[in-house]
Amino acid sequence: MSLSRLSSRSNLIPRPLSAAISRLISTDTTPITIETSLPFTAHLCDPPSRSVESSTQELLTFFRTMALMRRMEIAADSLYKAKLIRGFCHLYDGQEAVAIGMEAAITRKDAIITAYRDHCIFLGRGGSLYEVFAELMGRRDGCSRGKGGSMHFYKKDASFYGGHGIVGAQVPLGCGIAFAQKYDKEEAVTFAMYGDGAANQGQLFEALNISALWDLPSILVCENNHYGMGTAEWRAAKSPSYYKRGDYVPGLKVDGMDAFAVKQACKFAKEHALKNGPIILEMDTYRYHGHSMSDPGSTYRTRDEISGVRQERDPIERIKKLVLSHDIATEKELKDMEKEIRKEVDDAIAKAKDCPMPEPSELFTNVYVKGFGTESFGPDRKEVKAALP
């Protein structure tokens, strides 16, 4: 098997790789069946099997990609503390299994839309580390050319529709994308991701109602990390069984720290949505960081709880154990991989730091697609004016 097959799925495997790693990823496609750690809990549907089809290739990809995501988020933490990232920065470390499991089950024609905790989803859709760091630092080579920031990453060519700052808004938007997929007969689905905090939003139920009425291929994915900012789920929701909240819409509760469970659930959901309309997936997951970089994350939960999850349920550790137990790689090889990842992240950051900020003229670009030459103004309208192209 050639590397190119992997590369076409994701550009997360850079060249050149160490010889040992390339050997592992490229040559060994032995199928493996993995049992999910926990059974699925179903609402109005029959849960999928706990046996997940995988391969050595996939196991290694999972490990590598999640380790990359983890390192990226930790590096972002440092950059934020160094004041190179400004404003809001919501980190995803702990939740990587959701992003990676989902990608493994779907194609780039299937769409994903999420809220503001979007760095790893963007990476999973094929975005590059450089684009991530450049955008976070507001540089011109950022994925949104420095004009979006942490909460506004997009990759339309990979059907990733952002990147949204208003809690819950992305869910109707996602159902709208699903509407378009059905309208255009694309045989594709949309995963609209949201948190346990957003799960109580009225517009979510409005969108779910319409999706069910019109049979839209929308999959609502609740990333339940148990805290909506500083508010624990039991304080915000009368019923924190988010997978059941769709009432007449089927749902599945999934161990979100198990990438294989996520993959199986997403595969199941895609098949369901294409035939029967909307379904809800509740991913039981956890974020190690606080809600954002302004939140220490320890005023509303104990440090024991956080370290407990890290010890018992960390998604990367789980994959690592599987890789080792299946003799796919040695400890040393995995450590080397992690070293490579660290270097890759550091290189991307260094390159992003060197990237210049956007030109001042970019203040006035992309306001419209067609501006008709209309005038736009800076703070002193007699001083700064532009004609919008």
Added chain:
Amino acid sequence: MWGILRQRGIDGGGLSLRRTRSASVSARSYAAGSKEMTVRDALNSAIDEEMSADPKVFVMGEEVGQYQGAYKITKGLLEKYGPERVYDTPITEAGFTGIGVGAAYAGLKPVVEFMTFNFSMQAIDHIINSAAKSNYMSAGQINVPIVFRGPNGAAAGVGAQHSQCYAAWYASVPGLKVLAPYSAEDARGLLKAAIRDPDPVVFLENELLYGESFPISEEALDSSFCLPIGKAKIERQGKDVTIVTFSKMVGFALKAAEKLAEEGISAEVINLRSIRPLDRATINASVRKTSRLVTVEEGFPQHGVCAEICASVVEESFSYLDAPVERIAGADVPMPYAANLERLALPQVEDIVRAAKRACYRSK
């Protein structure tokens, strides 16, 4: 300062380019064979033609399908195009507007109807944060070719929650285009342009204008007819005072101009057509000609469309002004129900006449 001496009578070259029909006068003095069309039919035909031309265009809103449209603007479209192009939604503005914007993200061209723009407030986050700002935040990756349309402003006796004008609110947002037709030609040309436009457009109609008939040219009836976005129309040429307004108030301004003409004041009436982009060039050119400005709108006065126009003229044409700028707007109160109070809450022709005379330093 100086009174204006004008000869009575009509300035031959400067009379209105198009005589518009007031609701109370049935003037049948048109050239033989000229057509008329109601604003309702104009809007309906515009949507129909654009749906026919582009399969990505679809209509969505409450009662737009089986009910034939709350105000019959979408009449016949469900029968003609079927339920895959015309969608009746539940009464959930936030949900269906979000769905419309998401569909536009993915390349479709939704025409989303708000039964009135008062209900758009339930969905305003999607209009502004999801639609208007997306092209900018994504640096051009995600454009939103959506039209939000429906009746705006006061109707008759519908009370405070159903009478607000949203022109100023939406027109303040970069990334949105805001259009307000007056005549049937405006309705056709601007709606077709809006549907074809790759950016989000807020299309502010007026319920009381739906039933009004206007003459319409052959050109305007053609299916390729479009009006440019961002260009105002001079409905009536004049040289003593510029009256700028939009939507229903254009009709009032034209009536005011007739009354002013009887008193020797030649008013130039500008129909904005486009609130955003605002045609500052046309407005300022006119004021530089007349030296006086009266702005008229139905909406609340504070921070309104008129305020923006006045500021623009004072900034750009200060030395041309011979009088303070004038604003005629809706009263600074929620809309009352009683007919006499409602009348007091809305601009009337006599208000526009009075303001124009003030600008001309003419006493009553």
